[in-house]
Amino acid sequence: MVETKLLYPLYTLTSAAEHHSTRFERPTAIGAFNVNFYSQAVGILKGLEIARAPGIIQASKGACDFQGSPLEIQKMTLSAMKDLNHEYPICLHLDHGNKDSCLQCIYSGFSSVMIDASTKKREEIRNGNKVIIEEKTPLEENIEATKEIVKAAHKSGISVEGEIGVLRGKEGDKESSVEIYASPEEIFEYGIRSKLDIIAPACGTCHGPIKEFKKLEEGLLEGARQMFYEEGIEMPFCLHGSSTIPPEMVAEFMKYGGKIKKASGVPMSAIKRAIELGVRKVNIDSDLRMGITTVFRKYFQEHQGIQNTNEILKGIYDILYGNKEAKDPKSGKILVNAEVLDPRVYLVDVPKELLRKSPKGSCLEEVMSLVEAQVSNHVASLVYQFGSVGLTIDRGLTLEAMASKYNK
Ligand code: G3H
Ligand code: 13P
């Protein structure tokens, strides 16, 4: 087991704040923002500070791989909190984990994990080509996989999120072109039998910046919520794929040379409706990716020739502007440079020391301070809409207190 000494306490999803609707007599949700590097973490924390809100910083398996390990993500997050003297409750969560990554994060000082066992991949040969088929995991299997992680996590007071149903689009290293909804009965059974803390049911949203969102499956959320309610349980839900992709953000991305067709997000009205129906965690990644990449593009445009003053900046510039191949960090697939949104694609050769701590005094100092400002403004404006502003009357239960509560 990795020895982790926390410089700052981290909180579980449920105790990061008492986010039950009764608290403020209105429904609220906590923002969960994906992180890949230090300045992004600082931007998220500053946004939460502006809003005086608790928050969830979440890292996918891809983010952990990018930084080297979950422990690097944990250390990076804690040093960002320490550098800012951050005062509001933070939960450090694994996004879309499998069994191995959940266990690694449990032993690396995360305060929450997501086990995503709702789908599985199968390889098939069609016309001589290998194709990956995404399938819904049978309910029983999903329950068993989730239960195993709940057992390991709750021992240390760590909370667990689980998924049911299939979201369209990319999730971690899986991709699906169809969406499959679980019934309220299945969602209820999944929650009751696995004893997890928060459920992410597929309910109309999808990952990525091209959502073509049609409608929220209100009946599904309402039905499941009612079934839990009748058992005296207020089960929180998580809404994945919630980026709002504001048209102004898209226009700015394109103005500085980025290309994207049909970008669109989830309307804020749908997110608010989901919060009314029991969503207490709202996941945002693509908005941050697009905002950050626009900052880099704008920086190079407004500082003509700056890439020629420094090898690191040149490496980033060459990938953004097509002088060097852009590769998907997970699949290795070659991407169209102007379409790149994921910062890990063009930060690939940046020395990790500059991405794990404050870039002060380095060639990235100026651009990263612009990144922090962009991320913090967006995070603050979302958190205001989610209703979690000022939600930190107390700091919630520590992991030790949660462990005794779970293991009573
Ligand atoms: O699942 C989606 C999140 O946006 C994380 O994405 O696995 O590329 O880091 P990632
Ligand atoms: P977006 O792609 O909409 O930002 O979704 C993020 C997410 O659900 C992370 O798990």
Ligand code: ZN
């Ligand atoms: Zn997700």
